[in-house]
Amino acid sequence: MEQVHIKVTEDNKRERVDKIISTEHEDTSRSQVQQWIKENRVKVNGESVKANYKCQDGDEIVIDIPEPVELEVVPEEMPLDIVYEDEDLLVVNKPRGMVVHPAPGHLTGTLVNGLMAHCKDLSGINGVLRPGIVHRIDKDTSGLLVVAKNDSAHKHLGAQMKAKTTTRKYETIVHGVIPHNKGTIDAPIGRDKHDRQKMTVTDTNSKDAVTHFNVLERFSRYTFVECILETGRTHQIRVHMNYIDFPVAGDPKYGPKKTLPIDGQALHAKTLGFVHPRTEENMEFTSELPDDMQKLLDELRRN
Template sequence: MDKDTPTPTTAQTSWTITEEQVGTRLDRFLAAQIDKLSRASIQQLVIDGAILINDKPATKSGYALRLNDHVRALTFVPSSAVKNVTPQQIPLDIVYEDKDFIVLNKEAGMVVHPAPGHYDDTLVNALLARYPELSNQQADLRPGIVHRLDRDTSGLLIVARNLQTQGLLIEQMKEHQIEKRYLALVEGVISLDRGSIDAPIGRDPRNRQQMTITSVDSKEAVTHFKVQERYQQHTLVLLQLETGRTHQIRVHLKAIGHPVVGDPTYGTGRLRYGITLNRQFLHAYQLRFKHPVTEEIIELEAPLPPDLQSILDHPEHL
């Protein structure tokens, strides 16, 4: 996914501490549970009184958790992050649009939503300029966002135009009723025509900015793949997500020894034979889901963008 998980405002908001989690620092525990929220942000949430332990505000981010402690987050947006996001006239490739939601084809290099230190030139800045009604949902800096894509992953992304539709789409996402398929070029030749990768994903304890396959503070993750084309040194695969965890596709493909071509974090970050590619070869290719209001089946497809298609146009180098 990458980064195709529901946004933090829609993630699990309460937990009961098990025997395996006893003694863990509160901030470490929450950083493992909440995708894309740093320990510094969690510490600010504690200062804000937004983290409750047994229905009382936590007083220390370093609190050692006890058996059956009930931890609850009132919000995932620390006070230090609250800021009005400025609408910006940035071109968007709209694939589908009605009064309830839009589907756009996000270009590589665009960050989906603002975060501390990066409030401009994001997808949300562009959405607020084109759809002013989204400003009514701006309190958490993610108005209308149903799911995410990594900055350097291109492709189809759903954005709700009102809170009711956003809630219905998020529920579909949680129930795995939105079919999401990706195209990826990977290193090496995959021998199986199709298969599934079923391995839980959590934060890498050695590098909190990365994800890894682990049984500690992890979440279920399932990725299905089907080979589309085999080349001499690479394979083009179609992937379907059963779950949507941060960096899921990239972590799972690395785990089976076939990282995404051009991935600087989980792969070599380059193509062989000197072909230039400035990002990972990963594209959100197809969406299929039920319209949350009319119940019509929506099926959409976004072709590979030019930078990725140009790689496939020279199979002799692959």
């Protein structure tokens, strides 16, 4: 059993205890926290409380998190766009709309389900729900990601991600006309304390996040941009572009609801580069924009 300690600060005093826990422990839903409270797994200053308890500055919250229940992930035959494959890894071009790995309540139709049917040898470092997954891209983002077939490859590739030596370039269409040709957004990202389904630029419980961008083409009300990730935070490009007031088109979570006609955000992981974990060869892969995003660009050019 894992035990988590949270110290209430001036920033989050007078907030409900269930909200503070779900914000701080970002992988846990508020309904799950409320269930833990009912099971007396949550104590504030050593005492059981109700979910609506308003915390005070200096309160000590302790959560006894139960061991996760292992869920069976079933292999599913599905078409996969595999760009490269060898005994250690494979590179997949994920379509927009596909979830990368299963989660409770969403155990089928994911990339992992398809990978398990395609090959039996995936690394086990990330556990039963995320075998082989070294890094993720959002459900409604298309493009390249690398999958490890064994633990050695997984550790090697993960170390490269941590050391920021991999190449990850995205192409996106954003609202507004960016006046300068290139720039760098260096702004820490953490969970939005008002909406735990969103990330935001914040100094509270955040991690460093750096995105470099180059303008590829300008239109009357939109800009076609290349974004280069130096770090890989959740929703990083979407949050950073919104932070500088040029939100990604097709992304109502971080931008305007009235947007370009595309199913999901106009964001594509176009280029992926890394050192092969066995041969130490520098490898780089690129993928073409999906058809709907390319059609949007063509239409913007005509107009």
